[in-house]
Amino acid sequence: MTTKITWLGHSAFQVETAGKTILLDPFFTGNPAATVSADSVAADAILITHGHGDHIGDTVDIAKRTGALVVANFEIVTWLQGQGLENVHAMHIGGSHAFDFGTVKLTIAHHGSALPDNSYGGNPAGIILKTAxxxxxxxxxxxxxxDMQLIGDEDLEVAVLPIGDNFTMGPDDSVKATNFLSPRIVIPQHYNTWPLINQDTAAWETNINLQTSATPVVLQVGEHFDLS
Incomplete structure (x- = not known):
């Protein structure tokens, strides 16, 4: 069995595992880095980290078209129900739940989470997806x-970390995060979408190799990594 992780630009990822296709933070419309469209992607489930428009993105349209289950915090799920979605599952920080594609656990994240209409989106989250x-x-x-050191106790194969700086941690802090998390593989995200968050991934890759025990995997948009 192989779990396939594909970067779709910005913070959007597709994970194919256990015969299911999962989208994370599917922001395509208005995303200059996206090479796919909201009306072309497949989804059995959609996982949302927080309510900002560049993360909740095209969730409503994709879920209505595909019937995908949407998993997010309680406040986001309540908002999505107001947008007409019924196939939803609410969670919150520290909780986990087993689905047919794997187990999802929400972790803390330090950020904001207003929804596109500026309503309250609850606390932002990280997501641990436990696959076979x-x-x-x-x-x-x-x-x-x-507390990323505690997340590192989850025996991580892969950590997907923002490196864009300004709105999130930057490259230097992502190296420290990698040491806290101790994954086998680290993949960068949330960078090069706009000039404000452009980063030198070659320099980042060098620093990960020199300062951590993880293997850096820099994906181009549309490329995938096979976890097996």
Whole structure:
């Protein structure tokens, strides 16, 4: 069995595992880095880290078209129900739940979470997706925080970390985060979408190799990594 992790630009990822297709933070419309559209992607489930427009993105349209289950915090799920979605599952920080594609656990993240209409989106979250091939941590939008060391106790195969700076941790803090988390593989996200968050991934990759025990995997938009 292989779990396939595909970067779809910005913080959007597709994970194919256990015969299911999961989208994370599916922001395509208005995303200059996206190479797919909201009306072309498949989804059995959609996982949302927080309510900002560049993360909740096209969730409503995709879920209505595909019937995908949407998993998010209670406040976001309540808002989504107001947008006409019924196939939803509410969670909150520290909680976990087993689905047919794997187990989802929400972790803390240090960021904001207003929804597109400026209503309250609850606390932002990171997501640990536990699959048969290993545990994947999607940090979402967050600053570096010391409790990442506790998340590292989750025996992570992959950590997906923001490196864009300005709105999230930058490259240097992501190196510290990698040491806290101790994953086998680290993948960067939330960078190069707009000039404000452009980063030198070659320099980042060098620093990960020199300062951590993790293997850096820099994906181009549309490329995938196989976890098996």
């Amino acid at each position: 091939d290993g545990n994947i941590y999607f940090a979402g939008d967050t600053a570096l925080f010391s």
